[in-house]
Amino acid sequence: MALTSPAGTLGEQPSAALREFVAEHYGACGAAEVGLDRMALAAMLAQIAAQAGPFDDAASELSFLQSLRLEELVLARACALGSEHAWEVFLNRYRNILYESAYKIAPVESEARILADSLYAELYGVDAKGQQRTSKLLYYQGRGSLQGWLRVVVAQEYINRYRGTRRETSLDAAVEGGAQFAIAQAECVAIDPRVEAAVSAELAALDGNERLLLAAYYLDHRTLAEIAKLLGVHESTISRKLVRITSAARKRIRKRLMQSGMTGRQADEVMEDVEVRDLRVKVRETLEQGPPDSTFYQKKGESQG
């Protein structure tokens, strides 16, 4: 049974590099086994390349095609197009991964099971009426591994579900759980335009990785290990980068503020995140201070006397 890719209807014309790539890899990628002919494979790849492109030259396009997970892409696309044999293979290889991911991501077992089951239905492509089949696997484009893609899909689905049910949380339960509903803080008043300009310039100077590091560590409070795992580097590397970025940012902002007319002390005060509980008051030393040799009253009496 030959499968016809819907990508063929998009009118993406396979380039010469793509045709050469298909001719070279068609036999090895298992497309024939799942009923995907050369034309369907070429149309599918042309669609993916068009979304990722444009490419400067044929070499870059070929490099992109070679970076794709072709075998997994073919399997996913064949599943989406209705190949039962491909679906069998998919079940055998990825069923456990899907359920394990759901159980790992969702804290409650029943939620995880519902999550995985619903995702299975979406991957199989059964719509609400059970008539038309549109598989979620059509969105897999082979840039990463299929199992990694499944994990991301599970995580996205979990977050969507969490957001959908979050408003159903009762306030009583939240209060009993220890939540405190503080009065919303008023918006910050009158930010100094000099500060705003300096910070905006500093943020614009950050590259993507630096920005991700700062956001993950300072906003999301991710651990060094989590960030290091995501970026594929050692924890110490993350730690060094964070120190370097923050110290450099502090210096540059201070410099910009001073260039805009602030004194050094003013710039430091602006950058400090001072709260009352952060103040280090040396209570013991203060209380243990003995009376000064000449107090105000003594001096006052002496002067009157």
Added chain:
Amino acid sequence: MNDKLPKPMLDALASAAKPAEHPSSDLLTAFAEQSLTAPDKELVADHLGRCAECREVVFLANTAPEASEPEDELVAAEFRDAPSRPVAPYAVAAMTSPAVVAKPRWWASRWVWATSAAAVCLVVGGLFVGQRFTAVPRARQVALQSEPALGNRYPEKAEPEKPSQNAAPEAAPAAPKMKTQAAAQQASVPRAGRITPTPGEVIGLSDQAPAPRPSKEQRASAQPATPAADSHTIAINGALARPILTAPKASGFAPSSGQPQIDSLNMSMNRLVTSAARTQHSTWRISSQGQLEHLTADGWTRVLADQTAGFRVVSVVGSEVWAGGNDGMLFHSSDNGLQWDRVALANAGAVETGAIVSIRFSDAQNGEVETNSGGNYSTSNGGVTWTKQ
């Protein structure tokens, strides 16, 4: 980390405008797997720095378990090689049902380990105790050697009044269990890499082979005619193969004092050894219908299908395969089952007609064959010549 991010910068970072478009799941996956090109990686990282939702997704997905191999590589290979075939909806539903996919639990794995450890302890303990108690029957065996030779290794149990009839009720409860184990073995096709039969291992289960029912005269005669249910032949790591006597009380044999305990110990030990042997992966087996079967890429395939007499035992030593069964049937293959030669067991012109219940080879040349009629043949040249002992 001593340096803190300046407060205004932290506020600006938190209140940065969220991008309207998000990268696809595919790009997020590729970013987490470090498989993006540098420009794409920079774009996705920049987006992640601005979008808390995508950061949450990526970090959440990154905590999920890593890749695990398919449950059964052989099954996966079968899927790859098999032609397209439709799947019944109920099959898909069954495979996707939560009952099928159970969440692995820490206590489950601990129970598996605990059960395995307990089984090993029982086997070792049973072997130890069994060796201590077997001194008594061996002594009695020596004493009984002056009696007419019965051709049985355990003469004290060799003269049951109704061996076949009495053994059947004892063996009957074990049959469904063995069938279930065989079905389970068939359902979970073992990995090719695990199929390593040990030298001298006797794999076949002779009690499942259909044996001709001995006549009343034969049962009444002095010939022991070891009952089918009594002939589990298990030899592991070169240990001496011996029949398992499963019904000592029902056989009518009057044991000496302490014999029931010994028999029960032997029975439990033998059952443990039997179950341990059955759980080992093998490429050869005897089916419940007495057919010799070999595991190939197509599953279990019947071998020597033209033989009507039931097979009882099969022994594998490297590529040397020996299969024996009723009517003295003995086959040998030196190329792991591609070609077979019929081997005739004869002694002084008399061809052996008893059922072969034990085949034990220590290597490719030296081995022993035992029949239920008491015949014990040995060879030292790979089966070219046999000597009856």
